[in-house]
Amino acid sequence: MENDDKLIIGGHEFGSRFILGSGKYSLSLIKAAVENAGAELITLAVRRANTKDNESILDHIPKGVTLLPNTSGARNAEEAVRIARLARELGCGDFVKIEIMRDTKYLLPDNAETIKATEILAKEGFVVMPYMYPDLNTARDLVNAGAASVMPLASPIGSNKGLATRDFIQILIDEIDLPIIVDAGIGRPSQACEAMEMGAAAVMSNTALATAGDLPMMADAFRKAIEAGRQAYLSGLGRVLVRGASPSDTLTGFLRD
């Protein structure tokens, strides 16, 4: 991979396009996961980091990795804003991933509230990365609200079901000028690779690693898949022939001028 192919979010450059989740596996595995994933951005739930426990997740994250605190637990924009401000107070930096859910069963994001929170936090100087249901109108509103990226879900969080919303993510990739980061539901390296081939700027994964037999090895597999997908995208994918082979004689070969 060329070194000058950087992921740029809110003016910050990242060499890796794999954003790692941290909530579902033991803290002792975080270092190995980060290293094998080659990750430079790692999410953490503010509600989990807000602990007196000696084993705070903050102590396990290797230096040089940027923290991406999320607002999980927020049910509306107001709660998300308060959690984001708390993250800043806790020393988690200026990045924030907005997660607003008012459904505890599927944990689907509330797009309308997410737009509101994005606007408030962007004005306060946060680098706002909203998690959203892939909808073009919402994505445009998020751009106008000051988002630094847009993070559409591939399928419900934790489901490992892959790119169920593939066509709608493609629309965002085609129409939105911010980095589109595919978040939630990516269960296998091959699915991450496909998202990158489509032109996604990055992929975020947590459950796929946490439920793997060998977490560090799976982190490595994801890294390779994401790099391969990116390389394929940059190289320009060959065409796919839908019906049979391509005829050697073209239909318009008879035209004389």
Added chain:
Amino acid sequence: MENNYLFDSEGLSEAALERKHKLENDPSFRTDHMEYMEGQQKIESDIRDKVMAAFESYDYNAYTALDVSRALQKTTIGVEEFKALLSPAAEPFLEQMAERARIETRKHFGNTVYLFTPLYIANYCENYCVYCGFNCYNKIRRMKLSYEQIEHDMKLIADSGMEEILILTGESKSMSDVRYIGEACKLARKYFRMVGVEVYPLNVDDYKYLHECGVDYVTVFQETYDSDRYEQLHLAGHKRVWPYRFEAQERALMGGMRGVAGSALLGLSDFRKDALATGLHMYYLQRKYPHAEISLSCPRLRPIINNDKIDPLDVGEKQLCQVLCAYRLFLPFAGITVSSRESKSFRDGIVKIAATKISAGVSTGIGDHESKYNGTESDAEGDEQFEIADPRSFETMYKDMSAEGLQPVLNDYIYV
């Protein structure tokens, strides 16, 4: 159903004994358990009708191995599949159910296990529930902690490292009124990140008040969803009103609480029907209040002071495991708490399959944390509600869970 519950404590007055025996033997002497008492709020809700329609018509013996096998092949476990998984026909499928439950738990919760501790602040009770150690006819040492004592115990618990507390009382509105509980919760907010209550059912405004005091989670056990059986077991007191108790979680959510928990006390009645109703109660609550965090428990009957014959009857560990796996597959997103009513070996095993939350450093007595945590004996202690089966301290539990490859989590919550 076998009845080992009834016994007479020594030292009861003749009048008290006479009334007790009348309550036990003469149904006409008891109040109507389906009638709300004065001051008990009625709400509009169809959840009870939905749950009870399924409860009444559930014939678990009608399910076959084929039904269970079909259920396990489905991607989504719906109500019909849940019924099959709770049936006796599912018992031979326990290992398969456990394997799938483990995957679901991992997908939704990773390898986390949440630790919390209960704090009983009073054991006065105005109810006569025949199986409970706190019942008003059981001669035990009664106690209500002062605010100073509450704060003292909370400091002890917080110093051990715990960040989540569940505050409990006996059900006495005169000895432990809502203001007393609210003040205790305000104190708890000083020492703990998360505060839950397991107290007598309240009206919406009272839940609102407790929420303002810092409470976000409410646990109420229905004991049994079989209202006829409930009538035979809860002979006197405000707890006797079955429908008011059923609607407690809904009133708590209407009062602004973030989450609710519930369950039947398995072993009081037909456990398969009670497990079905428990799952459906939580299922319909989540459908009506999609933002609510839903949690299930699975308490089984335990021996109490003055009566060591009380046991969970036909609910063995295998049956309990089956119920928990069925809960997990039906409600993959729900928290499942397994209390110290269960043994170390059961809890160590079940957290790998379905449970997400366990208690540690538990005492079900009043004011005895000093002796339990520091080994200092004290005379001023109130007796316990039931005998616990897993006495592990917070520190031991933390180490044990880590050794099992799990990630103990002390807090996953922000009060916003």
